[in-house]
Amino acid sequence: MRIIFAGTPDFAARVLEAVVQVGHDVALVLCQPDRPAGRGQKLLAPPVKRRALELGLKVGQPPRLKDEEATRPLREAQADLMLVVAYGLLLPATVLQIPRLGCINVHASLLPRWRGAAPIQRAIESGDRQTGITIMQMDEGLDTGPMLLAEPLAIGPEESGGSLHDRLAELGARMAIEALEGLERGVLSPRAQPGEGITYARKIERADAQLDWTETAQNLANRIRAFDPSPGCVATLEHEPDQLIKIWRARIAERPGDSADAAPGTVMESPAGTLWVACGAGVLEVLEVQRAGGRRQSSGEFLRGRPLAAGQRFAEPRRG
Numbered sequence: 001m002r003i004i005f006a007g008t009p010d011f012a013a014r015v016l017e018a019v020v021q022v023g024h025d026v027a028l029v030l031c032q033p034d035r036p037a038g039r040g041q042k043l044l045a046p047p048v049k050r051r052a053l054e055l056g057l058k059v060g061q062p063p064r065l066k067d068e069e070a071t072r073p074l075r076e077a078q079a080d081l082m083l084v085v086a087y088g089l090l091l092p093a094t095v096l097q098i099p100r101l102g103c104i105n106v107h108a109s110l111l112p113r114w115r116g117a118a119p120i121q122r123a124i125e126s127g128d129r130q131t132g133i134t135i136m137q138m139d140e141g142l143d144t145g146p147m148l149l150a151e152p153l154a155i156g157p158e159e160s161g162g163s164l165h166d167r168l169a170e171l172g173a174r175m176a177i178e179a180l181e182g183l184e185r186g187v188l189s190p191r192a193q194p195g196e197g198i199t200y201a202r203k204i205e206r207a208d209a210q211l212d213w214t215e216t217a218q219n220l221a222n223r224i225r226a227f228d229p230s231p232g233c234v235a236t237l238e239h240e241p242d243q244l245i246k247i248w249r250a251r252i253a254e255r256p257g258d259s260a261d262a263a264p265g266t267v268m269e270s271p272a273g274t275l276w277v278a279c280g281a282g283v284l285e286v287l288e289v290q291r292a293g294g295r296r297q298s299s300g301e302f303l304r305g306r307p308l309a310a311g312q313r314f315a316e317p318r319r320g
Contacts, residue, residue: 001184004077004099005052006030007085011169013047015085015106017055018173024180026057027077032088033061065095074098081183083176084138093140101183103138106172108165110134110150112193114201115143120168121161122201124226127218129155131164133172135179137190142200146190149179160228204231210317211235213265217252217282224250232290238265238313248296249288265314273300277314 002025005016012031020026029052037044052059062070074082075098082103084091096103109119110132116122123131132152139145153171155164182188209231211220224233224247232246253268253276262268268276268283275286290296291306 001025001080001180002027002078003180004028004030004074004079004082005048005085006082006087006089006091007048008032008046008088009086010047011108011165011172012085012087013051014169015083015173015176016048016051018177019083019180020055020057022177026052026055027079028073029057029059030074030087031059031061033063065089066092071095071098081180083180085172085176090140090142091138096138096140104148104179104183105136105138105143105145106176107134107136107143108168108172109201110152111136111143111147112198114199116201117203119201120165121204121226122199124155124159124161124164125219125223127222131155131168133168133175135175136193144193146192148182148188148190149175151175159225161226162229206231207317209234211247211314212317213277213314214280217279217284220279220284221250221252224248236315237308238315241315244292246290246296247286247288248290250284250286253283253285255283263313265316267308267310267312267314269310273303275299275303275308 003019005019005026007013007016008031016026016029029048031046031048034043034045036042049059049061060073065071071094074095079099081099081101083106084103085106091103107119108131109123110130111134114122119131130152132150134147135149136143136145136147151171153167179188209227211233227233228248232248234244234246236244253270255276262278264278264280266278268278270276277284277286286299288296288298289302291302
């Protein structure tokens with residue numbers, strides 16, 4: 001099948017590679033423009049662009065798809081179908097109608113749960129035990145189109161955003177190939193998404209990464225897992241407000257007896273080499289941290305270099 005591929009991050013790059021490997025004719029690859037990244041803010045090509053160039057494919061990076069100049073390469077490609085995977089742009093109706101078979105999307109959730117930009121992280125953050133991949137026929141809405149294929153995937157109790165991303169990318173690549181073959185043979189029938197159970201996976205903002213100790217220990221443990229490896233959750237100590245500490249792993253502390261009546265964010269009395277922090281409900285055991293400019297390390301290593309006494313406080317998150 002002759003296709004246009006549209007995607008930007010590593011998740012999409014893995015799907016692109018699988019599609020090429022099975023022999024589909026990728027006439028054009030679309031991805032987001034290069035963006036400044038790192039301390040030097042040098043322009044960095046997105047993973048899809050890098051992989052596409054390695055595969056010898058034609059790449060376009062229009063900032064939008066709303067004018068004739070931007071859409072001309074799509075028309076010239078004369079593709080049967082457009083395969084969209086985490087592209088980052090909503091496609092207008094004029095673009096959806098260009099390929100003969102329309103446009104399909106590989107989405108990293110079981111729709112209609114977690115429509116939107118960050119379905120992997122939001123599923124873990126919310127404590128979901130299951131997610132999956134949905135292949136849908138695209139319409140003008142935000143992940144609202146009819147479904148062609150869907151397959152569930154269990155979320156492990158200690159699963160991070162990174163590990164779930166990798167497993168979903170593998171599943172998404174396999175299902176994308178299955179969908180292309182099914183459409184080519186005319187054996188797939190779209191079905192409408194359920195009208196109930198709709199949730200939205202809003203984009204992760206900088207403020208989301210700041211730990212709010214008034215939340216429950218369970219909620220914080222989930223968010224820490226969800227945001228590993230990106231963007232990572234951060235906290236500061238009250239007397240060191242400019243020293244960010246990234247918290248990479250944590251769990252609910254198994255404390256004997258009732259929790260002490262401590263204010264959220266208070267460092268608790270705990271066994272040697274462990275770090276317990278009071279939350280709005282429960283106590284969080286911090287397992288792995290990283291100081292600015294340092295490496296990820298266990299809490300025991302961290303405490304040997306920076307002891308914390310019971311009663312010290314982590315600061316409230318900064319607002320604005």
